[in-house]
Amino acid sequence: MIDQLPHLSQLLKQLQRVPYLASKNIYRVAHHFLSLSPEQMRQFCEVLHTAHRELIKCPRCCAWQERAGNCPFCDSLRRDQTIICVVETWHDLLAVEKTGGYKGAYHVLGAALSPLEGIGPEHLSVAQLRSRLDNGTCREIILACNQTPEGDATASYVARSLDGTEVAISRLARGLPVGATLEYMDKLTLNKALSERRVF
Amino acid sequence: MIDQLPHLSQLLKQLQRVPYLASKNIYRVAHHFLSLSPEQMRQFCEVLHTAHRELIKCPRCCAWQERAGNCPFCDSLRRDQTIICVVETWHDLLAVEKTGGYKGAYHVLGAALSPLEGIGPEHLSVAQLRSRLDNGTCREIILACNQTPEGDATASYVARSLDGTEVAISRLARGLPVGATLEYMDKLTLNKALSERRVF
Numbered sequence: 001m002i003d004q005l006p007h008l009s010q011l012l013k014q015l016q017r018v019p020y021l022a023s024k025n026i027y028r029v030a031h032h033f034l035s036l037s038p039e040q041m042r043q044f045c046e047v048l049h050t051a052h053r054e055l056i057k058c059p060r061c062c063a064w065q066e067r068a069g070n071c072p073f074c075d076s077l078r079r080d081q082t083i084i085c086v087v088e089t090w091h092d093l094l095a096v097e098k099t100g101g102y103k104g105a106y107h108v109l110g111a112a113l114s115p116l117e118g119i120g121p122e123h124l125s126v127a128q129l130r131s132r133l134d135n136g137t138c139r140e141i142i143l144a145c146n147q148t149p150e151g152d153a154t155a156s157y158v159a160r161s162l163d164g165t166e167v168a169i170s171r172l173a174r175g176l177p178v179g180a181t182l183e184y185m186d187k188l189t190l191n192k193a194l195s196e197r198r199v200f
Numbered sequence: 201m202i203d204q205l206p207h208l209s210q211l212l213k214q215l216q217r218v219p220y221l222a223s224k225n226i227y228r229v230a231h232h233f234l235s236l237s238p239e240q241m242r243q244f245c246e247v248l249h250t251a252h253r254e255l256i257k258c259p260r261c262c263a264w265q266e267r268a269g270n271c272p273f274c275d276s277l278r279r280d281q282t283i284i285c286v287v288e289t290w291h292d293l294l295a296v297e298k299t300g301g302y303k304g305a306y307h308v309l310g311a312a313l314s315p316l317e318g319i320g321p322e323h324l325s326v327a328q329l330r331s332r333l334d335n336g337t338c339r340e341i342i343l344a345c346n347q348t349p350e351g352d353a354t355a356s357y358v359a360r361s362l363d364g365t366e367v368a369i370s371r372l373a374r375g376l377p378v379g380a381t382l383e384y385m386d387k388l389t390l391n392k393a394l395s396e397r398r399v400f
Contacts, residue, residue, distance in 0.1 A: 001272050005255065005269075007254040008264060010247050010251065014248070018229060019232050025220035027291050028219060028220055029218060029220055031264075033251070038252070047210050047213075048245060050207055050210075051208060051211035064205065064234060066206070066208075090231050097201050
């Protein structure tokens with residue numbers, strides 16, 4: 001039936017490329033867009049276009065910033081530039097930022113190493129990270145990679161790349177999440193919590 | 201942090217209005233759009249605009265059709281126009297169509313009655329449905345509303361609106377879904393299956 005509606009199939013094809021849209025919901029989202037008023041439609045596309053034009057990656061930390069403004073992390077005097085939290089993606093940066101407990105700088109690698117997906121070291125912004133250490137301001141780097149095989153490999157790679165620099169390298173604590181009961185915890189996490197136990 | 205990036209917050213606001221995009225994923229979808237090449241971005245907006253311009257609701261059955269073409273349901277000689285399947289939404293039409301077992305016409309009401317959401321009889325395309333019966337072609341109407349309180353109310357309302365017409369009115373069978381085991385079936389369904397039992 002859809003093949004008799006070429007404009008609809010093209011719309012569905014475009015929506016299929018949007019991540020995190022379940023294929024089951026694509027028809028409903030298409031229906032939503034088709035049901036918009038011409039004015040709402042114009043506005044949606046304009047906002048999309050403008051955001052695409054006006055937001056760029058910060059050349060230092062690789063997070064999104066306004067083309068006509070400053071990076072909210074690198075150029076803020078209220079943030080401690082002696083410490084850099086290295087994250088895989090921009091969403092990870094937002095997750096750390098939402099805790100409200102971190103006031104240092106960030107560095108977005110852009111991805112995690114994943115040979116299966118064809119993501120190698122050349123896809124990570126490690127050269128930019130190294131060049132940020134040249135002026136000697138930074139004293140500590142926190143490797144805040146995900147606790148996945150890809151995240152572990154990425155953290156090891158970044159740590160090795162920083163060999164020969166004076167900077168201290170740390171990583172996020174591993175162990176029981178807040179609210180966890182030992183009974184329902186997986187073996188690997190409980191093992192880590194045991195082996196990396198801290199003085200009470 | 202986001203409030204320092206006005207173009208980003210506007211983009212997020214627009215994406216929040218898209219249904220079936222979990223708010224947790226909006227940042228990832230925004231990142232996806234910002235990372236598109238200018239050419240991909242242009243193409244996405246163009247396809248959206250063109251689809252919005254070229255697809256209209258069929259004035260008879262209210263399903264989407266090409267502005268420059270025929271309705272794939274109303275104007276098809278291969279479909280039985282003596283039977284009309286009445287559904288709440290276009291997605292429901294697609295669900296019936298995917299079964300491959302129905303070759304009649306459709307009628308999309310546009311919504312289900314829902315006083316809580318402010319959806320009253322004036323929002324349903326029941327007048328169009330009645331006018332389709334005037335030429336006497338249609339002999340049966342299948343009320344294929346959802347098995348929800350709203351769907352039941354809608355089906356009753358449509359059935360009452362058709363009082364005085366010659367057409368036969370049926371509804372979808374209720375009972376155990378294929379693959380169901382009695383043990384795990386909810387009471388209401390099992391009750392319906394009992395009270396609406398059929399000759400073996």
